[in-house]
Amino acid sequence: MIDTVSAPAAKRQRPLSPHLQIYKPQITSITSILHRLTGIALSFGVVLLVLWLASAANGIETYEQMQNFLRSPLGLVMLAGWSWSLFYHLANGIRHLFWDIGWGYDIPTMTASGYAVLASATVATVLVWVLGFMMAGGQ
Amino acid sequence: MGPYGKNPGRLITPLKRVRGLGVSREEGTSHFIAQRVNGLALIPLTFWLVYGVIAHIGSSYAEFMDWATSLSTATLLAFTIxxxxxxxxxxxxxxxxDYVHHEFVKVCLLALIRISxxxxxxxxxxxxxxxxx
Structure with a gap:
């Protein structure tokens, strides 16, 4: 290991992000890792949104092909993952914004807000799918 | 906090700062703030988008087009995108x-992300x- 004090500055060991494989799971670390994973998933989700809009802009045939794909088992799995990721990232993003103004940094609040984020994301996802099926008229 | 404590600019020559690789190449703060302002804007937009998508799940193409072609929808969709x-x-x-430490692979991935x-x-x-x- 390179000396962290006397070595030339550019060769000093820079701090690294935690190794996910050996990091003991806690609600704080799990919510942090999930924020990143859902963020990555949502980057693909927003591409799906754009493809949906592009299919509609292209004409009724491609729009209906896209709708059929989204109603297929693979499409529904993607939409389910997308909706949970969206609500999770939204709720945990709001949690992050509170931290940024200095609120909720003590461990009990952080633990409680972590579980609250997981619960609200799951409830919102279920609610949206129930509403969605009602709007689709049981199709 | 950077490698030089709370005031990375204090009593440090530019050369010294470059050798220490600086504090996220001096762009960290504006990146941090822009990410949060964007996130803040996305909170109401997300609720609006989810409502819009659910409301049109059972719609025909014509009903969907009525919604999608209105000035307010188009503006908010463009904003959301x-x-x-x-x-x-x-x-x-x-x-x-954070996780890609091979310099060439990192630069390629960063370019790919921005381009896509x-x-x-x-x-x-x-x-x-x-x-x-």
Missing amino acids: MASFWHAAMGLQVVVE CFGFALLGLISVLKLAL
């Missing part, structure tokens, strides 16, 4: 910077315009 891709590009950039986010954002915006106009 721009804010989402900007937010995604910044977030993915940080993930790559820009490209898909353009496709989204042009689709919204084509629907609305």
Whole structure:
């Protein structure tokens, strides 16, 4: 290991992000890792949104092909993952914004807000799918 | 906090700062703030988008087009697309910077992220315009 004090500055060991494989799971670390994973998933989700809009802009045939794909088992799995990721990232993003103004940094609040984020994301996802099926008229 | 304590600019020559690789190449603060302002804008836009999508699940193409072609929908869709891709590009950039340590692979991935986010954002915006106009 390179000396962290006397070595030339550019060769000093820079701090690294935690190794996910050996990091003991806690609600704080799990919510942090999930924020990143859902963020990555949502980057693909927003591409799906754009493809949906592009299919509609292209004409009724491609729009209906896209709708059929989204109603297929693979499409529904993607939409389910997308909706949970969206609500999770939204709720945990709001949690992050509170931290940024200095609120909720003590461990009990952080633990409680972590579980609250997981619960609200799951409830919102279920609610949206129930509403969605009602709007689709049981199709 | 950077390698030089709370005031990275204090009593340090530019050469010394470069050798220490600086504090996230001096762009860290504006990146941090832009990511959060984007996130803040995306909170109401997300609720609006989810409502809009659910409300049109059972709609016909004509009903969907009525919604999608209105001026307010087109404006908010364009806003959502721009804010989402900007937010995604910044977030993915940080993930790559944290976990990809091979310099060439890192630079390639960062370029790929920016190019694809820009490209898909353009496709989204042009689709919204084509629907609305």
